[in-house]
Amino acid sequence: MSVRRETLELHTARPFGIARWTHSTYPRTFVTFESGGVTGRGEAAPNAYYGETVATVAAVLPLLAGALTDGWDWDGLQERLGARMPGGHPSVKCALETAAVEWAASSAGVPVWRRLGLSPAPILESSFTVGLGPLEDMRREAREAVARGHGVLKVKLGTNEDEAILEALREEAPGVALRVDANAAWTRPQVRRMLGVLDAARVELLEQPLAAGDLEGHAELRRLSSLPLAADESLHRVPDVPRLAGAFDGVNLKLAKLGGAAAGAGGRAAGPGAMMGCMIESSRGIAAAHLAGLCDGADLDGALLLGDDPFTGLEWQAGRLARPTGVGWGVEWR
Ligand SMILES: [Mg+2]
Structure with a gap:
């Protein structure tokens, strides 16, 4: 051993x-x-x-x-x-x-999903993330993602240009579901100002707008707006999930920060709504995230953002991760 x-x-x-x-x-x-x-x-x-x-x-x-x-x-x-x-x-x-x-x-x-008794159906459609950068680059990334078949985009915000970024991405991708992740960068007055902008851009989910510790601010925001709020930076451990229920509508469960797949499944059980997320990681790490195919949402694009993913084997079908047919995770060194 x-x-x-x-x-x-x-x-x-x-x-x-x-x-x-x-x-x-x-x-x-x-x-x-x-x-x-x-x-x-x-x-x-x-x-x-x-x-x-x-x-x-x-x-x-x-x-x-x-x-x-x-x-x-x-x-x-x-x-x-x-x-x-x-x-x-x-x-x-x-x-x-x-x-x-x-x-x-x-x-x-057998494949891992088979061993765990999970459905062979592809898991929920994952968002594809457009990171912050020069506006023209962000526009191009959104265009290219749509051309590859992605129907859900998650855009990173938390800059002085947030309104312009959102307008530009909506212009490039008028038909996609749009999610926003501010990575804890907004203040309470800022997020109140952004609510109208998010609404005009038909944003369907707002992830972690305020500081990780500002549960009161998130709870207040939830009373002001019907836009679903997801916790990411506010969630460090699965036992914290129930405490977040008053401040958020859902949680972003990342196996690498919660300590593994069982923890992810525990977060699913404890949480209000659960999105299976990931870090920037190879297809090997992403393959493990597909264990939580029982979630309400998926944000599993970590390996898709890489230029040098060292593993092959995962198959994406228009933003959905197919169940691999190979034994184990179904990925191999490139
Ligand atoms: Mg996040």
Whole structure:
């Protein structure tokens, strides 16, 4: 029984901007669990916002990997990971847990979704994210996404040009469902001013407009507007979900920040509405997110934003992720 790791730098096809930063390089740690000649694979997508870097992943992986004593025992793994490290390091827990999930499916010779008894139907249509950048680039990305068949766009906002960006994207993509993610960058007066603009652009969902800790502001916003509000930065741990119910209509569940697929499923059960989200991660990480096909929404475009996804095998059909036919996650090194 062994656990190996390998860290690679992934790169987005274009610099990817949100209100807090713009990056092109995303170091990710790929974990391989081997037992009895069968392997299972997971990906750690650490995010500094949630207290992780590739260095913390490398430091705690050996300690947490000791919890992986039985690839069949998914429930027990949660307990053992929690016992070794009750809080923090969610992307490492996610990588180990999803490696165990694939190991069990591969041992049985079936795709993960089959092993878990999930429907073979493609999962809900995912949004495609248009990151912040020069307006002409954002217009082009929206046009190209529509041309590739995406029917749901999520645009990042949180700048001085938000109104112009929204108008421009609506012009480029008049027929798509449009979602907005302000990444906690707006103030209460700003978001009140933006409500009319969001309405005019027929925005269907607003993600994390205000600061992570401003639950009162989000609750007040919910009383002012019928536009559905989703929590992202306000959600760090699954046990926080019930506390968010008064302030948000739904939660963005990302396995890398919640600590794995079981946590994601727990968030689904506890939450008001749930959207399965992701970090910028390879197709291997995105394959694990499809475990939560039971959600009300999907935001799984992380690998689609990459210029150098090191894995192949996932198939997208007009914004919907098809169930892979291959054993395990159904992805292989390119
Ligand atoms: Mg978000």
